[in-house]
Amino acid sequence: MADSDTARGRANFVERRLMVTVRIVLLAVAMTIQFAVHGYRFLSGPAEPGAEIAVYVALAVTGLGYGAVLLFRPRTPVAVRAVCVAVLLACSVVMSAILPLDAVDRAEQWSLSVIGWYGLAVLFGTPLRWAVGFLGVHALVLTWPMLIAGASLEDLAAMGIVMVAVIGFQVGVALSARLVRAIAAAAARTSRAEERLRVSEEVAAVVARDRARRYADLRETALPLLAGLAEESLDPRDPVVRRRCAIEAARMRRLFSESDTADDRLVHELAAVIDIAERHDTTVTLSVRGEPVEVPRDVRRELLAPISDVLVTTRSDARVTVLHAPDRVRLSVRCAAPEIGATEPERSDIECVQSVIEGQLWLEVSWRSP
Amino acid sequence: MAITVTVVDDHPAIRTGVRAWYADAEQQIDVIAEGAGVDVAWTSPGGDADVVVLDLNVEREAASYRSTVRRLVDVGRKVIVYTMQESQDVALSCLDLGVCAFLTKAEGDAHLVAATVSVAQNRPYLAPALAGAIVANQQANRPRLSDREQEVLTLWFQCESKQLVADRMCITPRTVGTYLDRVRIKYANVGRPAPTKAALLARAIQDGLVDVDDL
Structure with a gap:
């Protein structure tokens, strides 16, 4: 308009x-x-x-x-x-x-x-x-x-x-x-x-600069780790080393998978969570429907928190869905119920519904745009 | 009577898996032809099968699935699209072309057999991935859905279980099924005309699912 x-x-x-x-x-x-x-x-x-x-x-x-x-x-x-x-x-x-x-x-x-x-x-x-x-x-x-x-x-x-x-x-x-x-x-x-054309060139330049900066960050953290493994000064059996490896791998994957047209920040951040979950041997299927709408950063964080808690603690396969309606965003996860409960959202405009039936948890978080 | 099926998929492992699911089904379903190209659906014996299970990737170019699907649908073949494509646009465009059912490969084991049985009888089948596409559909020519229908579609998309949807909405799983069937029929009644859509509508009227006046 x-x-x-x-x-x-x-x-x-x-x-x-x-x-x-x-x-x-x-x-x-x-x-x-x-x-x-x-x-x-x-x-x-x-x-x-x-x-x-x-x-x-x-x-x-x-x-x-x-x-x-x-x-x-x-x-x-x-x-x-x-x-x-x-x-x-x-x-x-x-x-x-x-x-x-x-x-x-x-x-x-x-x-x-x-x-x-x-x-x-x-x-x-x-x-x-x-x-x-x-x-x-x-x-x-x-x-x-x-x-x-x-x-x-x-x-x-x-x-x-x-x-x-x-x-x-x-x-x-x-x-x-x-x-x-x-x-x-x-x-x-x-x-x-x-x-x-000028705007898209400018955006591309900004993205390229941002990426170059983060590749530089990666050099500071990932290279010493790789060098340590190569020189055998770091032990791959050490849990701390393994966790560092997992974190670095997740960062790299996010960086490689980032595209210039990532206009759906919510799904982008959700993908990072799924990355971590799959590291724990959970197979996650993600379905996204609808045109992405602008979701403020605080809301994104609160929407993702319960989903993230469930995904990283469950030990079963999980189905995650994101549905964008013009005035509403609905996220849902279905998987075997984990032992620890999920964070309840604090914002009043975020609704969280969950049910556990026969060991299966189904949790939905939704936000209505003002 | 046995249902006959032609399976078109470029991956032999998928074709073998689909055969195995059909072999385990309660109803007798026979795969009478299979292959990597759509030609098996046009030549004997696959040309006579009741249902064609079609992978959209069999054509080299991404957009050419439309003509492949359209040619089959226009001669009245009942097509189940069974694809890796998660895209909402592809799902809606297949629906408009007149395919009988649309399934993603992620939902194959739970839905392919049931969809095949429904489709062979000209009955509607609406799998969760397609339900999600329908509820997010903002195209101008979309059918008008009630709030209740939208809610059923959304929950079905999220949890893939009619029982769970029924529990959350305080209705019976049967009613959930009726809502889904009605939505599917509404989509058969819009867009490009196709013989498969007409057959679906005729059957829905016979079954008392919709009234002639509602259409």
């Missing part, structure tokens, strides 16, 4: 950054068209009507203002966007009012594409209907006076051809937002996979 939340968070983060970049690019396109392509005409050409210059300045201010907000607040507030859209539509209305009722003049004038590009820069990444709706309204505002004046079909067609070329291209760019989203998702997936 948490993992998928982080995954979604990461995908959102990548998507947001990509969207901001695309918006900046679109803004740059709009400004280039406004200043580089049409700016020269405003400076050098014959004087434009005052209203048109006002629209030009309003668009420039809107573009620069929005660009500044975008750079400092990548999560542009909705209010800022709403103001920008309102200014842009107002510019569209003003332009529509002052332009002559001529199809070609209207379609080819500078504000058609500039307002469209600014609108895209502001609305890119919001639901597609906003950007498409904005472009539609913009086109309609420019066409409206012609419709009212009863323009001929030829005029409207001439205007439509140019408008479809300009606005249609911008709609296509708006559609590419979906593509950007898909790219963002793919990028997020890749970065997640890379991170997993």
